Amino acid sequence: MVDVVGHLGMALLWLAPVWYYVEHRRTAALVVAVGFWFGMLPDVDLVLSEWAAGIHHHGLLHTVLVVTVLAAALGPLVGMLFRRIGDRTGWVSVRAQEKALQIGFLTVWVPSLAHIFADMLSAPDVSTRIEPLWPLVKGPVVMMDVLWYQSWWATWGLLVLGVSVNVLAWNWTDGREESSDEVADATG
Structure with missing residues (x-):
């Protein structure tokens, strides 16, 4: 597995398409800024393993299902946060506010999946094997092992x-926001 910095970098890479799909520049920036932190969500198992027997690193929380x-649980909360920010600041477009629950889900889901993928690239040799498709597939799926465990160059x-x-x-995306605002002003 790559270090924390590497997981956050992978989350940023996986969130980058938001700039293409969200026409409002500030909304895209907010999705990336909030979603970036969810790149560490699967590693909550490190904390939970201290409190609950049977939970271990690279276990249940490192599955697509969980x-x-x-x-699905946290996404609506993030979506409500986006709506509130949009209402108060204009940083979230009206169109994005209408789809805030879906955007909130993706803001949590995409970087969390990125975390699992980063672990699949680097964890098989020295760490617990990851079973990302559990319960559909028992055991690890394709493990690439292309990054050395806690490699400085890979992480940074x-x-x-x-x-x-x-x-x-x-x-x-510079200028996209203004052009979409001009269209809204011309039609409204």
């Missing part, structure tokens, strides 16, 4: 790449 359940490389892609996307 990440989806957590996103993922962060630098994730930040760079999002900065480029921020610059690429």
Whole structure:
């Protein structure tokens, strides 16, 4: 597994398409800024393993099923947060506020899946095997083992790449917000 910084970098990479799909620049920035932190959600098992027997690192919380359940539970809360921010600041477009629950779900789900993928790239040799498709598939699926466990270059490389892609996307979307606001003003 890559270190925390690498997981956050992978989350940024997986969140980068939001710049393409969300036409409102500030909404996309908010989704990336909030979603980035959910890149560490599956590692909650490190804390829970101290309190509950049977929970171990790379166990149940590192499955698509549990990440989806957590996103379904936490996503609406994130969506309500987006609505509230949009109402008060204008940082969330009206269109995004209408789809806030779906956007909230994706804001939690995508970076959590990115975490599992990053662990699949680097965990098989020295850590507990990850069974991301449990209960449908017992045992690990394709394990790539392309990143050395806690590799400095991989961890920081993922962060630098994730930040760079999002900065480029921020610059690429420069002016999109104004043009969509002008269309709304012309039609409304």
